[in-house]
Every structure is written in C-alpha cells, then in structure tokens.
Amino acid sequence: MNNGNDKSYTEGIQIKSNFAKWLDNYWYHYKWITIGAVFLIVVLVVGLFQATEKKKEDVTLLYAGHYQLNGREAEAIRGVFNAVMPEDFDENGEKYTGIVEYQIYSEEQIKDIEAATDEVGVHLDVNNQHNTNNYQMFYDYVKVGETAICLLDPWLYRELNSYGRLLPIATAIGDSYGYEEDVNGVYLEDTEIYKEYSALRVLPGDTVICFLRQPVLGKISDDACYQNEIEMLRAILTYTKD
Numbered sequence: 630m631n632n633g634n635d636k637s638y639t640e641g642i643q644i645k646s647n648f649a650k651w652l653d654n655y656w657y658h659y660k661w662i663t664i665g666a667v668f669l670i671v672v673l674v675v676g677l678f679q680a681t682e683k684k685k686e687d688v689t690l691l692y693a694g695h696y697q698l699n700g701r702e703a704e705a706i707r708g709v710f711n712a713v714m715p716e717d718f719d720e721n722g723e724k725y726t727g728i729v730e731y732q733i734y735s736e737e738q739i740k741d742i743e744a745a746t747d748e749v750g751v752h753l754d755v756n757n758q759h760n761t762n763n764y765q766m767f768y769d770y771v772k773v774g775e776t777a778i779c780l781l782d783p784w785l786y787r788e789l790n791s792y793g794r795l796l797p798i799a800t801a802i803g804d805s806y807g808y809e810e811d812v813n814g815v816y817l818e819d820t821e822i823y824k825e826y827s828a829l830r831v832l833p834g835d836t837v838i839c840f841l842r843q844p845v846l847g848k849i850s851d852d853a854c855y856q857n858e859i860e861m862l863r864a865i866l867t868y869t870k871d
Contacts, residue, residue: 686727687718688861689775693731693767694782695738696832703728705828713822715864718857726861729776731767734760735784774847777858778865779839786814786837794841801840802863814839815866822868838865 690710692698698706710726717724734742739755767785771794781789789795790813798815799808808815817823818834840862841849849855 684723684725685719685721687714687725688778688857689727689729690778690780691729691731691767691770691776692780692832692836693733693785694780694833694836695732695734697732698728698730698831702828702831703730706831709822709826709828710861710865713864713868715860718860727776729770731763731770733763733767733782733785735782737784771841772844774844774849777841777843777849777855778862779841780817780832780836781814781839782833783835783837786839789839789841790814796840796842798840798862798866801859802866806863806867820866820868821870822865825868825870838862 707726707728710728711724714724714726734755739757739760742753742755745753771779771789777796779786779789786795795813797808797810798812799806799810802808804810814837816834817829817832817836817838820838823829823834840858843855844850849858
C-alpha cells in the first residue's frame with residue numbers, strides 16, 4: 630500500500646499507447662507477409678526504373694556463332710558501331726546500337742571440341758541441349774523482324790542463304806560499291822572497319838556480315854526502320870579510316 634513515502638507503482642513502467650499495442654500485434658501476426666510485400670514492391674519499382682532507363686536502340690545487330698562475347702567485349706563492339714553510325718536515327722540525342730547474341734556450335738565444331746583436351750588433359754564437352762536451345766532461339770529471333778544486320782558463323786550464313794532469307798549486298802546498299810549481284814555476305818576480316826578497330830577482332834575473321842530480307846511483321850517491317858538498317862550496313866561495309 631502506498632503511504633506517500635513510496636514511489637509510484639508506475640515509476641519506470643512504460644505505458645504503451647493503443648497504436649503501439651496495435652503495431653506490436655500487427656507485426657507479430659503479419660511480419661513475414663509485410664516483409665514479402667515490401668520486397669515485391671521494391672522489385673517492381675526497380676524493374677520499372679530499369680525499364681524506363683533502358684536505352685532506345687537506333688539499330689540492332691545480331692551475332693550468332695561459336696564465340697561467346699563477355700560484357701566488356703560486347704560494350705567495346707557497341708562503341709565501335711555507335712561511332713560509325715551515320716546518324717542518330719531516332720533523334721533522341723544519342724546513337725545506340727543494340728547487340729543480340731547467341732553462342733551456337735555446328736555439329737562439326739562440337740565434334741572437334743569434344744575430341745580435344747584442355748591444357749591439363751581434361752576432355753572438353755558441349756552442353757548439347759543448351760546449344761539446341763540457342764539454335765532455336767536464333768531462328769526464332771530471325772523471324773520476329775527486329776533486325777536485318779547479321780554477323781554469322783559461316784555455317785549459319787550458308788543455312789540462311791540456302792533458305793532464301795538474305796538480300797544481296799548490292800541490292801541493299803546500292804550497286805555502286807563494287808559488290809556483285811550474287812554476293813549475299815562479306816567476311817568481317819575483309820572490311821576496313823575490322824582492320825581498324827581491335828575491339829571487333831575478338832570475333833573470328835570469317836564471321837560473315839549479311840542482311841535479311843524485309844519481313845512482313847516486326848520492327849523492320851516498317852520501311853523507315855528497315856532503311857535505317859540499310860544505312861547502318863552501308864556505313865559498316867564502306868567504312869574508311871579517313
């Protein structure tokens with residue numbers, strides 16, 4: 630019993646407000662749901678930010694072959710093509726080249742790889758399922774009409790050419806540049822741009838530059854977009870140091 634000399638029974642005791650009690654109760658019952666919801670919101674916000682920040686591509690180039698570009702190499706190659714792009718096609722103040730790539734081995738390349746050994750004598754192997762998936766995705770991408778400019782391993786070039794998918798170089802860029810009408814591809818090593826820029830020389834010299842016929846669907850079904858690809862192809866094939 631408090632006789633007046635005793636300290637208050639409530640001294641040092643924190644009396645919580647109704648809101649604090651509610652918050653404690655909510656956190657006890659819904660902590661993990663709340664954490665999950667906050668995480669989802671953060672992911673969505675970051676994804677939205679990245680989507681809005683993604684650079685718009687003036688033109689796109691497709692590379693498919695046995696060489697695998699790393700991030701630094703891809704950016705260096707992009708820098709070369711940005712530099713030689715004849716104009717800012719979308720007029721947004723920046724020249725930007727999109728690069729889509731698929732690492733694909735031919736059956737002969739797979740046999741050669743699996744017959745070889747590395748420096749310590751271990752036999753190498755190719756993930757055949759992954760290779761088959763990339764091969765299918767390459768052809769799917771060719772069909773969607775997002776680009777006309779291709780840089781291909783010779784065997785992939787021969788396949789597309791046999792299917793009638795390629796436009797003669799002279800038809801694409803004009804017949805005044807010395808290309809015969811039956812030429813549908815040009816070896817990268819035979820171009821001045823390949824000789825000038827070391828960044829491009831990570832790609833095999835026998836990589837073939839070729840140009841797809843205009844599709845009926847997709848981005849380059851639009852005549853203006855297809856013409857941009859033609860102008861870019863012309864800039865690549867007629868590049869000179871001067």
